[in-house]
Amino acid sequence: MFNKRVKIKQLLTNGVAGEQVTVMGWVRTFRNNQFIALNDGSTNNNLQVVATLGEYDDAILKRLTTGASIKVTGVIVESVGKGQTLEVKATTLEILGDSDAEKYPLQPKKHSLEFLREKAHLRFRTNTFGSVFRVRHALAFAVHQFFNQKGFVYLHTPIITSSDAEGAGEMFRVTTLPLEGAPKNEDGSINYKEDFFGKSTNLTVSGQLEGELGAMAFSEIYTFGPTFRAENSNTTRHLAEFWMIEPEMAFHDLEDNMNLAEEFIKYLIKYVMDNNKEDLEFLAQRLAEEEKQLPQDKRSELGLIEKLEFVLNNDFQRITYTEAIDILRESNHNKKKKFQYPVEGWGVDLQSEHERYLVEKHFKKPVILTNYPKEIKAFYMRQNDDGKTVAAMDILAPGIGEIVGGSQREERLDKLEQRMKEMHIPAEDLSWYLDTRRFGAVPHAGFGLGFERMVLFVTGMTNIRDVIAFARTPNNCEF
RNA sequence: UCCUCCUUAGCUCAGUUGGUUAGAGCAUCUGACUGUUAAUCAGAGGGUCCCCCGUUCAAGUCGGGGAGGGGGAGCCA
Numbered sequence: 001m002f003n004k005r006v007k008i009k010q011l012l013t014n015g016v017a018g019e020q021v022t023v024m025g026w027v028r029t030f031r032n033n034q035f036i037a038l039n040d041g042s043t044n045n046n047l048q049v050v051a052t053l054g055e056y057d058d059a060i061l062k063r064l065t066t067g068a069s070i071k072v073t074g075v076i077v078e079s080v081g082k083g084q085t086l087e088v089k090a091t092t093l094e095i096l097g098d099s100d101a102e103k104y105p106l107q108p109k110k111h112s113l114e115f116l117r118e119k120a121h122l123r124f125r126t127n128t129f130g131s132v133f134r135v136r137h138a139l140a141f142a143v144h145q146f147f148n149q150k151g152f153v154y155l156h157t158p159i160i161t162s163s164d165a166e167g168a169g170e171m172f173r174v175t176t177l178p179l180e181g182a183p184k185n186e187d188g189s190i191n192y193k194e195d196f197f198g199k200s201t202n203l204t205v206s207g208q209l210e211g212e213l214g215a216m217a218f219s220e221i222y223t224f225g226p227t228f229r230a231e232n233s234n235t236t237r238h239l240a241e242f243w244m245i246e247p248e249m250a251f252h253d254l255e256d257n258m259n260l261a262e263e264f265i266k267y268l269i270k271y272v273m274d275n276n277k278e279d280l281e282f283l284a285q286r287l288a289e290e291e292k293q294l295p296q297d298k299r300s301e302l303g304l305i306e307k308l309e310f311v312l313n314n315d316f317q318r319i320t321y322t323e324a325i326d327i328l329r330e331s332n333h334n335k336k337k338k339f340q341y342p343v344e345g346w347g348v349d350l351q352s353e354h355e356r357y358l359v360e361k362h363f364k365k366p367v368i369l370t371n372y373p374k375e376i377k378a379f380y381m382r383q384n385d386d387g388k389t390v391a392a393m394d395i396l397a398p399g400i401g402e403i404v405g406g407s408q409r410e411e412r413l414d415k416l417e418q419r420m421k422e423m424h425i426p427a428e429d430l431s432w433y434l435d436t437r438r439f440g441a442v443p444h445a446g447f448g449l450g451f452e453r454m455v456l457f458v459t460g461m462t463n464i465r466d467v468i469a470f471a472r473t474p475n476n477c478e479f
Numbered sequence: 480u481c482c483u484c485c486u487u488a489g490c491u492c493a494g495u496u497g498g499u500u501a502g503a504g505c506a507u508c509u510g511a512c513u514g515u516u517a518a519u520c521a522g523a524g525g526g527u528c529c530c531c532c533g534u535u536c537a538a539g540u541c542g543g544g545g546a547g548g549g550g551g552a553g554c555c556a
Contacts, residue, residue: 032515046516053513066506083516107490107506108517114548115490169555206556231554232480244556340552352552405556450556463549475547 009042011076015086019076023047023088024096026125029108030064035081036090038072044127044282048079048087056093066108067099067125113466120470121479128286131279132467135272136455140224142271143245143451146264147222152247155214155221157207162199163429170230171202172240203228208446209380209433211248212409215444216436222247224451232474236463237400237453241472248446254382254391254408257445258368261395261404262316264449265366269308272458280305280458287460300399301364304460307398316366316395322346324369327362328354349376352401359396366403367396379423381407383415393447400457406447413437 005022006015015021025040025047034053037046049072051061064070074090081087105119106126116123123129144154160174176196177183183194192200207223214221227244247260272280284304291299302310319327328334328343328350341351350369359367371389374381381390395404410416416437420427427434455467465471470479 029517031518032513034513035515035518037516048516050514079514081514081516102489102507105489109490109505110517111490118548227556229555233554234480235552235554236550238555242556400556402556448556453556 005071007042008038008040008045008047011047011088012043012045012084012086015076017076017078017086020073021076021088022071022073023049024071025069027064027066027068027070027099029066030061033061036064036070036072038070039125039130041124041130043278044130045084045278048081048084049074049093050077050087050089051093052089056090060093060095063095063098064093065099065101065104067101067104067106069096069099070094071096113463117465117471118478124469127282129466131276131282131286132455132459132461133469134279135276135283135459136467138272138276139268139451139455139458142268143222143224145271146267147220147247150220152220152222153214153218155207155211155218155223157204157210157214157223157225159204159226160197160201161204162197162201163209169205171205172228172230174201174203205229206244206448207246208248208448209430211246211446212433212436212444215248215250215446216440216442219250220247234474236465237456239452239464239468239471239473242464242468243451244448245451246446246448248444250442250444252408252445253443254370254393254445257406257408257447258316258318258370258393261393261406261447261449262368265395265404265454266312268454269312269458273305273308273312280308283459283461290462307460308458311366314365316368317363318368318370320371321350321369321373321389322371324350324354324358324367328357331357331362333357333361347373347375355396355401359398364398366398369394369396374419377407379419379425380409380416382410383419391445397453397457399462400453402450403453403457404447404449406445408443408445411437411441411443413441
């Protein structure tokens with residue numbers, strides 16, 4: 001009967017000396033032929049199980065190798081040794097699964113993140129990844145709690161889509177047609193009428209357009225699901241498969257949108273600080289250790305927890321694109337020609353070095369950039385009265401860059417159609433979308449938050465492949 | 480896709496101006512010890528120096544090509 005066991009986190013917090021317990025988990029280390037450090041994933045803190053000398057066969061003790069799984073019954077006692085207050089004195093010890101010490105890759109020592117990335121199926125058993133994925137879980141839970149409390153409806157937008165007009169990125173094609181000898185049209189192109197859906201289909205790059213349909217009925221919806229981009233991006237902050245949260249709200253303008261996004265990010269941070277203190281402390285220490293390797297000027301000014309507290313307790317800096325260009329152009333950094341790409345004219349997109357300068361050097365806090373030139377933004381963003389800019393907003397976070405991208409949407413049918421024509425987006429493909437502007441259109445807004453980027457920010461990890469269980473990146477689809 | 484750095488034992492790394500038998504710590508195995516905290520002590524085993532080609536009397540070390548990985552850029556969330 002497995003369910004009678006107590007989880008180690010529970011035992012260490014609420015265990016009472018003298019209590020009889022059953023615990024199960026994986027051996028982290030076995031010291032002195034007597035002390036088992038046992039972990040079951042509920043916390044990074046191991047339970048010390050004491051196998052009193054002489055009470056167990058050598059044959060059993062030999063099998064207490066790193067990675068082996070065991071079942072222990074015993075009595076909670078106050079620890080004689082330092083390092084823990086409670087421990088369990090074993091009365092029975094059962095090996096559930098052996099782990100060949102010569103073959104098990106994880107040792108009781110520090111491993112590089114690169115090595116563990118190749119052992120992604122086992123890395124959950126390390127302290128770092130234990131903490132990262134418990135925090136990831138907490139953030140996912142907090143996402144739902146936040147929107148649920150506000151009365152948003154969780155809308156499941158499709159994963160397979162025939163919509164290819166959104167233009168958010170390169171798409172993965174979904175087809176059941178054979179690669180060799182696919183049915184052809186007379187002009188030699190592939191005849192998708194023969195395909196599973198009778199048309200060309202892809203994995204979604206965004207649920208936004210479908211999300212807007214929901215917002216036009218429920219007032220406020222959000223999506224939280226996987227998203228796919230076939231971009232050949234090889235960076236520490238891009239994945240081919242990632243999770244995105246996309247709220248979409250009727251009766252919201254750009255300012256409401258910014259307010260919600262800022263409140264949302266702070267809520268997520270607060271939730272983890274309240275509920276995952278131990279994990280954050282471990283991750284903070286890990287980050288501090290890692291940064292010791294870096295030269296002084298590359299280290300963070302604040303520790304992980306101080307950084308999160310700072311973000312929580314300060315307003316995000318809100319400036320327009322035009323103001324940002326002015327700040328950058330007038331900066332000493334620019335005048336001394338320290339930017340690789342000098343800031344000159346109005347109208348071009350900011351380089352990541354410019355974003356980093358604004359966030360990390362100039363304001364030293366998250367920045368919300370608004371009202372970008374319409375030429376560098378998507379067709380659905382609401383056109384401002386100046387005729388040059390759109391009601392877009394990006395939130396830039398220290399160390400991560402763009403964490404949120406959003407906008408007030410263009411609700412005026414004529415303006416939207418005109419913009420689509422300018423950008424060569426065929427209106428017939430999106431007639432369902434345009435219906436929201438034909439029947440009871442309202443001002444509305446929304447944004448997308450990259451979930452893994454949020455996990456990066458909160459955990460202080462620096463590579464996005466280390467905050468998703470099994471990363472999909474160009475040339476890599478293991479597990 | 481572009482730029483750049485790296486690849487030596489299971490892991491993390493050292494290896495001198497090219498030179499004879501390639502090292503350390505940890506891990507593993509054997510033994511000792513026993514209230515340990517990544518236990519400690521003694522001993523042992525463990526190498527296609529990423530791959531291919533070239534230069535040389537001689538290549539882990541130099542040159543060319545390839546593969547894998549890290550970091551940065553672009554694209555974006």
